Amino acid sequence: MSEKTNHLKSPDLFPVHHHQKTIGSLGFAFIWVGMAVVLAAFAIGGAGVQSLPLGWVIFATIIGSLAIGLFMTIIGDIGIEHGLSFPVYMRAPFGTIGTHIPSIIRGFAASCWFGINTYFGSTAMNGILNILFEFDNWFLCYIIFASVQLLNTALGIKAVERFADLAAPFIILISCWMYLTLSDRAVEEGRHIWSWVENPVTGSAAVTAFIVVIMSNMGFWSTLAADMPSISRFIKAPKYEKNWFKRNKSSLIGNILALTLTQTFMVVIGAVSYIALQNYDPVFALQEAASGIILGILLLMIVLAQWSTNTSANVIPAATIFSNVGGPKFPFWAGVVAAGVIGTLVQPWSLFEIIIPALLICGGILSAIVGILFADYYLIRKRRVNVPDLYNEKGQFRYLQGFNMAGFIAWVFGGTAAYFLANYSFVVGFLIGAISYYFLAKYWWFKKYPQAELLDQDDEKYLGITVGRDWVIDEIEVESSQPFPPIQKNEVQLD
Incomplete structure (x- = not known):
């Protein structure tokens, strides 16, 4: 029995144990309050009322938010059940080396969103300082704001949750004030918010516009739906709970209730x-409608919201991915710094109009990964996972030189379809990704590379919190550490 260091075994990526799960229902809901306040959400509303009445825009948003929230909870069970992060579980459908390719794309997208949101927040911070001290240097504000966010994230998930607990009540109160102020301005302009539409459409055009609003809400959060396990692994859940809904109660409250209410x-x-000023950006609108300390308070909400969004939705996923790529010598805090550097180097302030469409296309392509994860975790493995082998360089997830070709082929199919059917990208990408992966993996790839949890479907061996297990991974690889002796290729054929 030989021992050696293993690049798959970064302590920051080991399964989170039950006592390390610190986020409760209210804490996760507050995290969502901050995450959902982003420029893209405002843009969806502004675009929607150009074709549809506000009531229909709200209805479509609720449908889209409920749907994507459910997908998030479904995929997030990987973190709840096994304590695994997104890039670690991706070793199952993509291989121990292959996981890096889709993960890096997601990490790059998250880093870019960090840069965009930080720029948005820094302009608001610059506005506050200009009001108070006549200070005007948005780039210095950007550097300071980015540094504070990165430090907050590097301190760990508990520090992120504490900030969300502090910021969420202020965001809620200021958002209500913002709504009332804008509503009054709309009335002054002679526009009734519940009936005004810029260019009304009817018939099939109205149906298309309605679906676009649904898909816009889903597409924007599709990337987070894929890597929700990186956050959900820290959410509290009861041991020995076999009921899926009870086990994921805290996750459901955040992903379904808090997301839907805040997003809407x-x-x-x-x-x-x-409707009030022909500009969906409330900061611009309120600069027209408010001044002095009132404007400063409204701008403060933008700063708090971008901070809360970035730490949870962007920096944590990106840092986790970069730590996975870098191995044991590249800890989580180094991944945090890398996310900040990449998000700044893309210069979001000069490429703003180009970056957002590119990232939304990227999100549509990544939606296929949500389908692949669903098929691998629920349909094929039935939630049973040979977790120790996810950290074993020579284990069952090594496949062909570290690559699971079923995952890559399914990703190409789903991602390509999502790209060409952009208005329905999430649904198309998910379905094609899931269906193609299911057949390719079950009836081709896993016949070549048998999986222990498919051959021995024992819950006590391969489930996590449901059977009261905390997965323990040794930092030094022990080559004979599999639950039972390694299975030789083609030794057992799957049904």
Whole structure:
């Protein structure tokens, strides 16, 4: 029995144990309050009321938010059940080396969103300082704001949750104030927010516009739906709970209730802002409608919201991915720094109009990964995972030189379809990714590379919190550490 260091075994990526799960239902809901206040949410509302009445925009937003929230919870069970992060579990459908390719794309997208949101927040911070001290240097504000966010994230998930607990009540109160201010401005302009539409459409055009609003809400959060396990692994859940809904109760409250309420309210603010001043950006609109200390308080909400969004939705996923790529010598805090550097180097302030469409296309392509994860985790493995082998360089997830070709082929199929059917990208990408992976993996790839949890479907061996297990991974690889002797290729054929 030989021992050696293993690049798959970074302590920051080991399964989170039950006592390390610190985020409760209210804490996760507050995290969502901050995450959902982003410029893209305002844009969805502003675009929606150009074709549809506000009531229909709200209805479409609720449908889209509920749907993507459910997908998030479904994929997030990987973190709840086994304590695994997104890039670690991706070793199952993509291989121990192959996981890096889709993961890096997601990490790059998250880093870019960090840069965009930090730029948005830094302009608001610059506005506050200009009001108070006549200070005007947005780039210095950007550097300071980025540094504070990265430090907050590097301190760990508990520090992120504490900031969300502090910021969420202020965000809620200021958002209500913002809505009332914009509504009054719309009335002054002679526009009733519930009936005004810039260019009304009817018939099939109205149906298309309605579906676009649904898909816009889903597509924007599709990337987070894929890597939700990186956050959900820290969410509290009861041991020995076999009921899926009870086990994921805290996750459901955040992903379904808090996301839907906050997302819908932000879309409404963007819509009312557009109705009042023909600009969905509430910061611009409120600069027209407010001044002095009132404007400063409203700008403070933008700063707090971008901070809360970035730490949870962007920096944590990106840092986890970069730590996985770098191995044991590249800890989580180094991944945090890498996310900040990449997000800044893309210069979001000069490429703003180009970056957002590119990232939304990227999100559509990545939606196929949500389908692949669903098929691998639920349909094929039935939630049973040979977790020790996810950290074993020579284990069952090594496949062909570290690559699972079924995952890559399914990703190409789903991602390509999502790209060409952009208005329905999430649904198309998910379905084609899931269906193609299911057949390719079950009836081709896993016949070549048998999987222990498929051959011995024992819950006590391969489930996590449901059977009260905390997965323990040794930092030094022990080559004979598999639950039972390694299976030779083609030794056992799957049904």
